[in-house]
Amino acid sequence: MAAPRRNIELKASDPDPERSLAVVKGLGAHDKGVLRQRDTYFRVHTGRLKLREEDPGGATLIQYDRVDADEARESRYRLTPIDDPQTLKASLEATLGVLTVVEKERHLLLWQSVRIHLDVVKGLGNFLELEGVATADSDLALELERVTRLTEALEIAPERILRNSYSDQVVGSGALVDAARDVMQRAHAPYSNYKVGAALRAEDGSIHVGANVENAAYPQGQCAEASAIGAMVASGRTQITEVAVIADSDDFCVPCGGCRQRLREFIAPGAEIHLCARNGARQTTTLETLLPRSFGPEFL
Structure with a gap:
């Protein structure tokens, strides 16, 4: 089995998306435009599994493991491109069951090795996500340093940081x-x-x-x-x-x-x-x- 990819991730609420956009652009982040994403989360016993349908773009099955914590933390994930998302979705729904569906508009920017997501999540509001994408041989120190630098530049207070995923926020208890x-x-x-x-x-x-x-x-x-x-x-x-x-x-x-x-x-x-x-x-x-x-x- 192929080893999972890794990143250092931090997600937080964003009370001022316009300011966040100005800050990261001021740091030299490259604007990659706006994506519309629909994530269908399936019921699994370990980690998380979702089918992402993206416009523009295609569909990807994403399996990932990440500890819920109110700080930047490691995420391990696998990405599988999907040619027939509707058939796969029907199969997974029949086998596992759907946990929830998360729809969002994502403004994507890239700064060094960090993906910056300015998200508007349907039913939840505005959020900011930082993903320090790691190379296969990284000890994650550089990725953590870069995410930390952005966290400080964006003045993300600890109480704004989300412990869990958008799916958990939608589903709640x-x-x-x-x-x-x-x-x-x-x-x-x-x-x-x-x-x-x-x-x-x-x-x-x-x-x-x-x-x-x-x-x-x-x-x-x-x-x-x-x-x-x-x-x-x-x-x-x-x-x-x-x-x-x-x-x-x-x-x-x-x-x-x-x-x-x-x-x-x-x-x-x-x-x-x-x-x-x-x-x-x-x-x-x-x-x-x-x-x-x-x-x-x-x-x-």
């Missing part, structure tokens, strides 16, 4: 809740008839699900949260950024004490946990609230 609700239907709960589904978002944006699995020997049963954590770890992820838990009940589903400790192993105490009911009601809290003064790996 709704996809996580939907995933928990869907897996809840497949729970094995013949004794309690209390079906539970849990969905975890990992640091790369991927979603991992699990349902409760009861056993005739009661102590051998497994909670939904434990099932989801096992699925996440099996995929190679070890950090949870967001959780949704739902039960086949009109009451909010709250993780039991054991599952709160299980989550504590992999999640930041301040991360959001959505407690959901089958009627659509939802309450958002944090593990810090559910498990105050908790004991975690940092104490060992």
Whole structure:
């Protein structure tokens, strides 16, 4: 398998696109014009997968892995040109399912090895994206230096930096809740008839699900949260950024004490946990609230 390409990436909201354009042009960036892009994101267990249809241009299947963080970070990606995007899209939708569609107008500029994107994203607003494209033998230091220089020139404050992708911004927590609700239907709960589904978002944006699995020997049963954590770890992820838990009940589903400790192993105490009911009601809290003064790996 061919090694993935790499870049150093930073994405931020842009309150003044005209100023951003003037700044990068003042630095000598080359204007490559405006592109119209439609990205269809598919449901995958690891990383992200999208089909990009671009005007002017063609279609490209893009697979990438990137840790969600509020700083410039490494992205690994593969690009595959597509001659028949509609057929591929139908095949991937039938096999994987569509997560969401992101439409945007992108003003592309190039500065040294950095792609500068001034984006207007439908339904979200104006954003600025910097991609320091790396050579195969790069240690990424030069790319990080150039992205950092642009970040400073554009005066991008830390609170403007996006941790995740446009798809996560469009979908929000709704996809996580939907995933928990869907897996809840497949729970094995013949004794309690209390079906539970849990969905975890990992640091790369991927979603991992699990349902409760009861056993005739009661102590051998497994909670939904434990099932989801096992699925996440099996995929190679070890950090949870967001959780949704739902039960086949009109009451909010709250993780039991054991599952709160299980989550504590992999999640930041301040991360959001959505407690959901089958009627659509939802309450958002944090593990810090559910498990105050908790004991975690940092104490060992």
